Amino acid sequence: MEIKPSVWTIGEILQWTKQYFSGKGVDNPRLDAEVLLSHILHRDRLYLYVHYDQPLAPDELIAFRECVRKRAARIPVAYITGEREFFGLMFTVSADVLVPRPETELLVEAVLKRLESRPAPRIVDLGTGSGAIAVSLLTQLPAATAVAIDISAAALVIAEENAKRHGLADRLELRQGDFWQPAAGMLFDAIVSNPPYIPADDVAALAPEVRTEPVLALDGGKDGLDYYRRLLTDGYSHLAPGGFMAIEIGISQADAIRSLAEQSPFVIQEILLDYAGIERVVVLTGRGRENVEN
Structure with a gap:
């Protein structure tokens, strides 16, 4: 890769980078170029358009390259910028955690809708990663x-940083361990999880960007359903009276989740579609509690 001229304006470098990224098969080449240049300049993307003819300083050009x-x-x-926006908040991320995705905001919205009228809800986020889900919920639910919970100590370091970043360290308890194990004996009003759900044999065929993310956060076992089985088998014993479970699922997994739910102590209350019309979030209540207001 060469950026030959010694002096580039913002507009010129963005145009060159867009073409370069396109040739490398990068999705959203213009957007990525703008986000990266904004990161280097410590400015928002609007600044790039207002200062289109501004030359880059040599150190800025080196860093951008x-x-x-x-x-x-x-x-x-x-991973390059070390940050990602999610639910209107900025989160620290690293290669130790899954990059928060827009579709997961639907999961947060579903939980908020059901907890906003509760006086002091208790939440568990299983497989928290960066902590984006738990932190987003706590910012909207002050009580x-x-x-x-996460099995990865490195992920919990990032989650702790995000809790502190948003002033929530006193309301977010971080526990390391294998799924339910750190929550032994605890009850929750909301059980929330975006678990690994990619079938093991499909991981190698994911986009190159996704394959750089932690395999622990992607691999859902042979059929992609391992963690859903654990959620539905063991989750009931952690559900407070009137509580519910909300989980994100992968493409074409809704029917399998329906089958698992039929054999579990849970019943599906609602399945929510994402903006692409894909069944993305499943909300469940304890069997026999279907009519409880959430």
């Missing part, structure tokens, strides 16, 4: 507390 090199190697933009 390194970002472009990484992105062309299909490293996710969020709530949450337990965030």
